[in-house]
Amino acid sequence: MLIRRLFIVLSAVVCFAVPTAVGATLLVEAESFDDKGGWVVDQQFTDTMGSPYLLAHGLGRLVDDAVTTVTFPSTGTYRVWVRTKNWVEGPWEAPGRFKAAVGGAVLAETFGMKKGWGWQDGGSVTISKKRVEIRLTDLTGFDGRCDAIYFDTDKSAKPLDFDADKPEVNRQWRNKLRGLPTASPDGGKFDVVIVGGGISGCAAALAADEQGLSVALIHDRMLLGGNASSEIRVHTEGIYGQGKDILKKIDTEHYPNGSAYAIKDQQKREKAMKAAGVMMFRPWRAYDVKMKGSKIISVDACSTITGEALRIRSDVFIDCTGDGWIGYWAGAEYRYGRESKKEFGEAWDKHSELWSPEKADNRIMGSSLLWNSSKESVKSTFPEVPWAVDVAKNKSAVAGEWYWEYSDNDKHAIDDAEEIRDHMLRAIYGSFYNAKKNDKNAYHKLKWVGYLSGKRESRRLIGDYIYTQKDAMSGTKFDDAVVEETRAIDVHYQQTLKGSPQDFLSKALYRKVPRYYIPFRCLYSKNVDNLMMAGRCFSCSHVGLGGPRVMLTCGQMGIATGYAASLCKKYCTNPRGVYKSHITELKGFVSNKPANDN
């Protein structure tokens, strides 16, 4: 009996010890820290680097520590790994350095030193009680980044590296460690699911809501408005068409791009969206779709803070992500880059290759960060930034407008998005550093620099019709026209193509047009049955995008798709069915008010 009792006690000890013997682990996602201090959550590059992360965006001034308290599975000695990146490699000190402290003990290793995203070895820590504080301390004020911290009692174990071709493996690994379900729970069924809360997505949601639909809006930031948000600060342009009632609730005044007036318009937009009956999933990022044949059944999305995921179902989806993500995952036909001038007859001899190339290429309009500085009452200095001057060259500036823009034939707007954003950060810091060398700028201090890329162009989803320059120039009044605009075609090229030493500045080429119209056939996918798209990912050529990419036009597209979703429900049909059988009714929705240009 005694032997039997002893055996039971021993078994219990062995069982309890097993997790430690094979490696007790803890994954702490930086974006889920309780107190983020002065660090900000950056979710933009999740699809290419694996996760939202914390960014020390201090404009050269140290940001406050990010702090959280975690519970270890057991006490003991753990090996620590920190997932981070040296965001500008070169013959200088890494600009984004930071320290990590575990239970008050600062790790010897300095982080932000690793080439490319990956796990940097942080040595070992001894955990003597299970509840422990973790702290991240910025050392530079220049955009240090921390994705996650991983602890393992198995000193030979290495955390998983992210493979962009197998994002599901990374997701499952993280979910398991965070105690989240491996399959997304049901998030409910809605009459329409809209992904992307820029002006197009907000307008689509308000139109669908007005028609009494149950609407889910999935947006990966807390603030709505996309490029018009107070986080990016582009003012809305274009005409209201017949959408003034809705668009006035979410648009902006015509202040200079980058102005803090965007904050006031943000409040207006948030109030209007809150007043509508839209179910908002934010900050939630869509990451996949489930298909049945050529129909989307559901969108998978997860919180960019907690990682909690849901599967959100509908019969109709509207892609307003700008990057055409929903279409991309659903296998929708799409285009990227410039068409040859012959394909749609889009030549303009006056500007030749700068407007439209002989041979199709990968050039698109670029991404921007807006920024400004203020004149203070005391003088200030700006740190040495050799890694930034390397990009800025001899450019000297104290603010930047829309033409601070970067793109390149060899850089992909999505795959290389982080590098593109970082190039703009370097351009800004380097140009400001140069400006500060001049006495007249001694009182200038960096006030605001965006860190969310304002994108102009990436994937364009293909519909039953592709909108081109010819349609804009001829002002064709399509039978299924649901959007109208008067704004000139406005296509950008990089100044470097004309010999400028700065590769981050662009020029705009404008081509006058009469009032022009966009057909509904450009707003639904050619090959995914129940997918519509609105905004800069609508069905068009590169030059065709040049005019209607402004936000009031994008908003009109949103309104048309939101109303079309209500007809899909009413007639139990899909968007093409609306075009074929109910286009008069759809046009009635958008044209029952007089066109209103201002």
Ligand SMILES: Cc1cc2nc3c(=O)[nH]c(=O)nc-3n(C[C@H](O)[C@H](O)[C@H](O)COP(=O)(O)OP(=O)(O)OC[C@H]3O[C@@H](n4cnc5c(N)ncnc54)[C@H](O)[C@@H]3O)c2cc1C
């Ligand atoms: C510097 C600059 C200056 C410009 N100047 C003007 C101007 O003066 N006036 C004007 O009207 N237009 C201007 N434009 C163009 C205009 O801003 C864009 O064409 C327009 O924002 C496109 O709107 P959108 O709703 O399609 O996309 P966006 O504004 O890009 O919004 C899409 C939103 O979807 C979210 N999202 C993306 N993927 C996901 C996902 N997987 N899950 C959840 N959410 C997601 C993003 O966070 C984003 O906020 C400018 C653009 C730039 C960059």
